[in-house]
Amino acid sequence: MFFHIILERNMQLHPRHFGRNLRDNLVAKLMKDVEGTCSGRHGFVVAITGIENIGKGLIRDGTGFVTFPVKYQCVVFRPFKGEILEAVVTMVNKMGFFAEAGPVQIFVSNHLIPDDMEFQSGDMPNYTTSDGSVKIQKDSEVRLKIIGTRVDATEIFCIGTIKDDFLGVINDPATA
Amino acid sequence: MSGEEEENAAELKIGDEFLKAKCLMNCEVSLILEHKYEQLRQMSEDPLNQVSQVFEKSLQYVKRFSRYKNPDAVRQVREILSRYHLTEFELCVLGNLCPETVEEAIAMVPSMKTKGRGLDEEAIEKMLNDLSLIKTFE
Incomplete structure (x- = not known):
């Protein structure tokens, strides 16, 4: 069955992507990373349909990378026993x-x-x-x-x- | 995962997270994916290269198995089915498989028959009739 659910992921972004396009870069990276993947718990992520919320970034010690918690809506396909x-x-x-x-x-x-x-x-x-x-x-x-x-x-x-x-x-x- | 063993869609044991989540019928997924594909096509020459295999296979699948094509019909199906106090999962199974008889509907969604649901055969029959009407008028 297909579901429309909200998932959360911590995205790491290199400082070179900062600037006015930061949000776009983050979303593009999220799509690239997540769409087409599969996990036992949520099934196959078919398509991201929207961004719910992007939290405050946190600088990683020693690297300069920043981690953003991103909540996104997506269509997943998850088969169930008995379905x-x-x-x-x-x-x-x-x-x-x-x-x-x-x-x-x-x-x-x-x-x-x-x-x-x-x-x-x-x-x-x-x-x-x-x-x-x-x-x-x-x-x-x-x-x-x-x-x-x-x-x-x-x-x-x-x-x-x-x-x-x-x-x-x-x-x-x-x-x- | 301790819940894994007990998973059974026939008894609606699909985990809390999915039970509360919004289910999508194939025809709804088809609308969403086609829209997204169209957006990608406007942005690049070769949209097939942009999408994952999972996306491509899902799109092909929902296009092949969509019972209702036009967006208004899709909305009506959901509206009619939602009058019968079904869970999201049950609603979508019925919308996807479009059973023709009461026995078939119960075989497809055994959880409708559990006690205390207030869904007798008459109600199911009426529901199936309403659904088939949308199909004819589409």
């Missing part, structure tokens, strides 16, 4: 398939794909029901439920399932 969302299938193999929902990768293992769907190898590997009516392949849109998340320093990986009511393919690229 249901839509995603695009990016890769299919006999272990299961990978899908993407915005910046996050979700793996759906073949144990969590309904039992009536069989893996078919070939140019376009896919999972298909025995009557051929439902097919999951690259670029299919699926609705899935996140059942687990793994967080490391710069990424969040999710495990999902489509083995539940109202989950599964929502649009088949071949028939669309």
Whole structure:
């Protein structure tokens, strides 16, 4: 899910950026430093939308750098266990398939794909029901439920399932 | 993080910080990101170079999965859903997935069915009807 939240960060600024453009420099640096990053707690920072407040700068002993506490509003994407969302299938193999929902990768293992769907190898590997009516392949849109998340320093990986009511393919690229 | 183990969106256990935060529906994120992208385009020749991969992927994603395109419709969806005493998170799940039946809505947002919410099937049905009306008149 996407959220609009307020985060705080201490920004260090070199004295050469001081002057009338100090605020602009600070904001530009903040965007460069923060946008596109990911933390386990807040998820992926997609975009900074505004600056809430810039506190008083504090000179660092011995270096001349100044630290400013900056509060900013941003759009973040944070997946949660138990959340249901839509995603695009990016890769299919006999272990299961990978899908993407915005910046996050979700793996759906073949144990969590309904039992009536069989893996078919070939140019376009896919999972298909025995009557051929439902097919999951690259670029299919699926609705899935996140059942687990793994967080490391710069990424969040999710495990999902489509083995539940109202989950599964929502649009088949071949028939669309 | 001690709260990590208990996280479960189906029971609205998403941590205090996110429960109180403002959630955004895909269509709202799409409006925000497109606006920002437009601003960048006016400033530089090659805006794609300026944005992070996270931004690019998110923009593609919300464009693909936005149920409502025009800003007025987006505002109306939020207004209608906010009449039903939903939390921000529930509101956005419903706005994103646009369930068609009451059973589907409850499967998508199981927390609506917890006791004491005052949300009976009739109320949910009415809510879904109101939502589908916006879709038709968009």
